Structure formats: structure tokens, C-alpha cells
Amino acid sequence: MAYLKKRGKIYYAKWHKSENGKSFSVQKSLKTRHKDVAEKMIRELNKLESLGKIDPLARSFDPIRELKKLEKPHHVSCKTVREAADRFLATKEHKSKATKEAYQWAIDHFIDHNNLVKADPLDITARHFEEIIFKPGIKTNTRHYYFRHFRAWWNWMLRKKFVDENLFEQIRPDMPEKRENTRPKMISVEELQKLFKAYDKHYEKVSKRDDFCFMKAQHWFKPLMMVYFYAGLRRNEAAYDPNLEYSGLKGENLIYENGELSYIYLPPTKGRKERQIPIIQELKESLEEYLKLRGKVKRKEYVFVYLGGAHAGRPVTGERAYKLFKDFLDDADLPSSRTIHGMRHQAVTTWIEKGFHTAEAGYMAGHSSQRVTEKYTHLTAKRLKEKMDSL
Incomplete structure (x- = not known):
């Protein structure tokens, strides 16, 4: 049976127990300065103890948590951690x-490791x-991998009110600093040109075959890579993925002004932010050349499609684009660490180095917050030296 005790200005619940001639006590803060509130809490705790629903002497016992369970009848809609x-x-x-x-994998590992399948969230x-x-x-x-996935799940449970305390505010300060190093993934303008030369060399070789069909060639490769490099799109924002609702650039995403291709518009995708990216001259010329060959793109049609062969008319998948990118990367004798997503890093970095504010770069990249944009900025030593020399 609990009774009330005051320490300083805060009220506590205290329990006594005698066992084998020895007596000991446990004291837990009720986190209130108001006596009437504390007395009501004591009555509820005593009721729970008499029903055998709590064990105040257990090391993990938290009176506040137990009382909050009574305040949340809607929590019945999610009875177990497994269900959540x-x-x-x-x-x-x-x-x-x-x-x-x-x-x-991360959540299953958490539940199994802690034996929480049937536990209350x-x-x-x-x-x-x-x-x-x-x-x-x-x-x-790996620590950050776990932290990121667990936090997403926990934040969802907070929004659903299955839980009521942000545990990750306690955990975050102890997280080791993660060193962001995306440089090896990024591809330079010079490397992009080498990649395209490898493609041209391959095209020249296959075009000499007797069975060569012009429309079967991968005419989409260069313009698609340039969309990644200059517009900073994610892999499956430009190419198609059947598992994603938002994937694949369509005719409705190409914005014309006075008859000229001017912007790429994207509704909210992964970053949950819509954006409009101005098309620079190099990208404009590449897209227009491709579109002359491809033909007019209707609003709901995909921009990058196979022009011939068994898959004619079907959208180019992100998986296929990545495989071809890696093949030509190898042919060009470029570092295997380069990735399509690295071109997105390069685009955001270039925008900032050319004078765009991080808020502007973040808008064009579709980042969920400016903090994400700051992780994508890898200002070169050359750029910093230019600024220093101008002082």
C-alpha cells in the first residue's frame, strides 16, 4: 500500500515491505507539486496494486506510465508491440x-531481442x-541505421497515441557523430563526359552489326543521366519503379514557357515537398534532342521509354538505368564507387557552390528540411579559396 511523501516541493509515492524480518521501501516521484493531484494518484495506484496489475517493487516500475495507461482508453486499439x-x-x-x-528487419530484430511480442507498447x-x-x-x-528506423516507428506510434513519451530525445545525445562522406559517390562533369564517351563507343560498335536496329538502341541513356546530374532527381523520380506511386518522369512534369522547355515540376515524392527545377541549357538541349526522336509525350505518358524491341513503349526502370550506368562506368574505367544518387549529391553541391542559398537548393532537391540540404553540401577547397582570394 502506497502513502504520500513530500520532498522539497515534489510529492512522491512510497511503499514499505517486510520480508524475512527485514523491511525496505521504494520511493517514486509523482512529478507534481499539487497535493490534491498527488492524493488522487495514490488512490489510483493503490487500486491497481490491490488488483495485482502493478508491482511497485519491480525495478522497472514507473507510476506515471502506469497511470497514463488509464487515461488512454483508445490505446486498446493496439494491444501489443507486434500489432503496432x-x-x-x-x-x-x-x-x-x-x-x-x-x-x-530492424523492427523484428528489436522485438525478438527484447522479447516484446506480446508486450504493451x-x-x-x-x-x-x-x-x-x-x-x-x-x-x-549501423548504430545510426538502427536509430533512424526505430525513431521513425516510434514517431508514428506517438502520432497514433499508442505511446506518450519521446524516448529518442533521451537517446540522441549519446549517439556517436556520423561522418558524412559522399565524395566517393559523386561524379564530376569530366567523368560524366567519359561515361558518355564509353556509351558512344559501345553504340558505334553495335551499330555495325548486321542485326542492329536503330530504335532498339538505348537513346534514353544520356538524357536520363543528365536529368540526374543537372536536375538532381532521385533515381526513381526520373526512371520508373512499379513499387512506387510517384516514380517516373511524365509529360505533365515538363513545364514549357512560351513554347520552350523551362522547368521540371515534381509533386511531393520521398521528401514530401513539391518542387520546380529550372532546366539549364545543357539539359534542355539533351532533352529536346531525345524528345524529337521519341515523339510528343502526352501528360500521363512516361518521358523515358524503350523506343523499339519487345519492350517498346514501356518505361525505363531505375534498375535498368542503374545497371547500364554501372556497365559504362566500368567501360570508362571510372571508380566503381560512383553512383546515380551521387549525381544528385553533385547537383545540390553545384547549386550551392554557384551561389544558391541552402533554402533554394533544398527546395529544388525536394528535401524535407534544410538540415538535410546541409548534409548534401560538400564545398570544394577550390571554391573556398576563390572566396578567400576575393576578400
């Missing part, structure tokens, strides 16, 4: 296969997450 996980994972069905599998503590995030022997990137 399954419902969260269902919201990720529109994501790519790799993203869905990453969430599935309100019983989850920061310690449960720390057991995995700060496990000895794992790399910093």
Missing part, C-alpha cells in the same frame, strides 16, 4: 522493396532501444 509494428509496416507498402525490408523503455543501438562491436553507421 505490423500496422506501421503496412504504412510502408508504397516504399521500395529495399526500404520495406530494412524496416521489417507503453511498456517499451529507452533501455530496450539502447540494448540494440549501443550494442558493443557494431559500427557507427
